[in-house]
Amino acid sequence: MPETSTILDTIKEKLGGKVVETLQFRGDDVVILARQELRESFRFLKDDTRLRFDFLSDITAVDYWKKKEPRFEVVYQLLSLQRRRRLRVRVPVPEDDPTVESLTPLWQGANFLEREVWDLFGITFVDHPDLRRILLYEEFQGHPLRKDYPVNLCQPRVPELKVEGTFVDERSRNKLLRLKHELAQKS
Amino acid sequence: MKAENKELPVEVMELQMGPSHPATHGTIKFNLKLEGEKVLDCDVEVGFLHRGFDKSCEQATWTQVIPYTDRLNYASSLINNVGYALAVEKLIGVETPARCQYIRVIASELARIFDHLTCCGMAASELGAITVGFYMIEARETIMRIVESLTGARLTVTYVRIGGVKHDLSHDFAEQVTQAFKTIRRLLDDCDRLLSRNRIFIDRMSNVGTISREKAISYCLTGPILRSTGVNYDVRKAYPYLVYDQLAFDVPLGTKGDNYDRFVCRIQEIEQSMRIVEQALAQLPVGSVWIDDPRFVLPEKEKVYNSIEGLMHHFKIIMEGIHVPPGETYFAVEGGNGELGFYLVSDGGGRPYRVRVRPPCFIAMGVFHEMIKGYMVADIVPTFGMINMIGGECDR
Numbered sequence: 079m080p081e082t083s084t085i086l087d088t089i090k091e092k093l094g095g096k097v098v099e100t101l102q103f104r105g106d107d108v109v110i111l112a113r114q115e116l117r118e119s120f121r122f123l124k125d126d127t128r129l130r131f132d133f134l135s136d137i138t139a140v141d142y143w144k145k146k147e148p149r150f151e152v153v154y155q156l157l158s159l160q161r162r163r164r165l166r167v168r169v170p171v172p173e174d175d176p177t178v179e180s181l182t183p184l185w186q187g188a189n190f191l192e193r194e195v196w197d198l199f200g201i202t203f204v205d206h207p208d209l210r211r212i213l214l215y216e217e218f219q220g221h222p223l224r225k226d227y228p229v230n231l232c233q234p235r236v237p238e239l240k241v242e243g244t245f246v247d248e249r250s251r252n253k254l255l256r257l258k259h260e261l262a263q264k265s
Numbered sequence: 266m267k268a269e270n271k272e273l274p275v276e277v278m279e280l281q282m283g284p285s286h287p288a289t290h291g292t293i294k295f296n297l298k299l300e301g302e303k304v305l306d307c308d309v310e311v312g313f314l315h316r317g318f319d320k321s322c323e324q325a326t327w328t329q330v331i332p333y334t335d336r337l338n339y340a341s342s343l344i345n346n347v348g349y350a351l352a353v354e355k356l357i358g359v360e361t362p363a364r365c366q367y368i369r370v371i372a373s374e375l376a377r378i379f380d381h382l383t384c385c386g387m388a389a390s391e392l393g394a395i396t397v398g399f400y401m402i403e404a405r406e407t408i409m410r411i412v413e414s415l416t417g418a419r420l421t422v423t424y425v426r427i428g429g430v431k432h433d434l435s436h437d438f439a440e441q442v443t444q445a446f447k448t449i450r451r452l453l454d455d456c457d458r459l460l461s462r463n464r465i466f467i468d469r470m471s472n473v474g475t476i477s478r479e480k481a482i483s484y485c486l487t488g489p490i491l492r493s494t495g496v497n498y499d500v501r502k503a504y505p506y507l508v509y510d511q512l513a514f515d516v517p518l519g520t521k522g523d524n525y526d527r528f529v530c531r532i533q534e535i536e537q538s539m540r541i542v543e544q545a546l547a548q549l550p551v552g553s554v555w556i557d558d559p560r561f562v563l564p565e566k567e568k569v570y571n572s573i574e575g576l577m578h579h580f581k582i583i584m585e586g587i588h589v590p591p592g593e594t595y596f597a598v599e600g601g602n603g604e605l606g607f608y609l610v611s612d613g614g615g616r617p618y619r620v621r622v623r624p625p626c627f628i629a630m631g632v633f634h635e636m637i638k639g640y641m642v643a644d645i646v647p648t649f650g651m652i653n654m655i656g657g658e659c660d661r
Contacts, residue, residue, distance in 0.1 A: 103592055103593070103594065104355055104356065104358060104592070104594050106594060106595060132482065133482060133485065133498075134485050135485065135597070135604065135606060135623060136485075136595075136606055136608065136621075136623040138608055138621040140593075140610055140618075140619045141619075145612070153593075153608065153621075155595055155606065155608070155623070159482070159496065159498055162503050162504065164504075164595070166595060185483055185484075185485060186480075186483045186484050186631075186632075187483060187484040187485030187486070187628055187631055187632070188485075189631055190627065190628060190630070190631035191485075191628070191631075194627075198319070211312075212311060212312055213311065213312035213315040213660060213661070214312060214315065215312075222317060222320055223319055223320060229320060229324055
């Protein structure tokens with residue numbers, strides 16, 4: 079398809095050294111980008127009039143433990159709402175420094191998606207406004223979707239938390255106590 | 266000015282709504298900051314139903330993942346089945362026969378009707394219109410009966426296989442559908458009369474939970490929530506898969522992006538889905554529902570029990586799983602709540618290396634704080650209802 083190859087050519091031409099590789103597989107266009115100045119690369123993909131990939135469909139990651147170097151790959155699915163085209167951007171991330179620039183300033187929806195990737199893979203997103211665990215709980219140790227995390231690993235039960243500012247209706251509690259007391263006295 | 270001075274100073278109250286709350290049908294927690302009854306800020310906590318879908322899929326064979334996909338959005342499990350099977354078929358590079366594609370379209374649209382009826386019925390009954398809730402559940406039951414006769418199960422159907430569907434339609438399927446659609450149309454007419462000009466319903470829904478078009482795009486929203494803001498993006502039209510390009514249907518759009526528009530979009534999509542099913546049943550071609558490729562299809566039972574080749578063939582597929590060539594792909598279908606995408610990575614073995622679902626309602630929960638900011642606590646109920654968060658899909 080001549081049209082799709084022009085997209086990849088445009089990206090290669092404009093982003094130059096940041097493009098590691100472009101490839102097509104089963105009709106999908108894939109760009110492998112270096113993680114340096116990632117946000118600027120995405121800003122270009124989003125704003126360039128020839129590309130206009132203005133919709134971020136998904137962010138996820140893959141762990142190629144002992145299979146590929148660098149170990150992780152963060153995968154972005156982009157979409158052009160006007161041109162009706164998809165593009166997949168893969169960003170290799172090494173194990174010793176798992177950080178990527180956050181895309182939250184470009185798409186606010188990246189917030190939840192990046193939190194999930196951090197939660198399950200332990201990849202840090204620089205400049206993310208609120209990088210907390212999202213699917214798992216704060217006390218969880220490790221990142222379960224890494225391939226070196228055992229499937230059957232059990233984690234200890236977390237003690238019940240005393241949450242500050244919890245609203246407790248003292249009147250109903252007193253009433254319950256009184257009722258209990260009265261019952262005890264009757265019997 | 267005078268009225269302003271008279272107002273009492275209000276203390277900011279923190280309220281935790283959930284995780285088990287009768288109005289949030291799904292396990293989710295809202296940490297609210299309230300000023301009186303006005304919501305100042307809302308922090309959504311999800312993940313209570315997290316059961317490690319991605320990790321489980323990496324342990325199973327490609328076929329064994331299908332029952333897991335049932336448990337994602339359990340209100341439209343057929344769409345999840347179809348989406349996953351199509352993604353795997355794209356990775357392999359095969360296409361199913363025409364009859365199978367039509368059956369998959371019919372199954373997806375029945376599931377979509379089911380999903381929308383659940384969402385709208387629950388949302389209406391939470392606002393006090395309990396009659397509408399019952400009517401829609403009655404309509405839903407007719408679909409449930411068809412799904413039951415088609416697949417043998419009511420909720421976790423596991424109907425679609427890689428390279429086909431479990432079995433063909435029953436001989437009286439078209440008749441059942443005609444009867445069911447008659448009932449649904451009658452019930453929806455009744456619901457329309459009960460709701461469309463109902464002051465209470467409109468007051469609760471209209472101009473509540475509004476989201477602008479730009480914000481909807483920035484927050485990666487899809488499905489009825491995006492379309493209610495007027496953005497014409499439906500995966501079935503934008504990237505036609507199966508035989509959707511041969512069927513005539515419209516994409517209902519809203520204008521304001523509030524709860525009422527979302528409700529109307531969903532109700533109109535039910536009608537469009539019924540149109541699609543009727544056309545697909547009229548055009549349904551004859552033929553096989555399986556691809557003719559022994560690498561992916563189980564042999565007939567007769568061969569398994571009577572010949573050693575058949576038995577070995579069966580054993581290899583069951584124990585090793587089908588072999589998917591190495592590579593990665595992303596395939597999206599239009600789910601009940603939006604773009605349901607599957608990103609698959611294969612290393613060439615019988616088990617997936619990575620299965621990722623793009624969950625539309627997880628992403629929609631990311632915008633909830635924007636939708637509810639400045640509205641009342643009571644507005645959380647319809648706004649949350651119209652997002653149609655399904656715990657199984659949101660938390661995986």
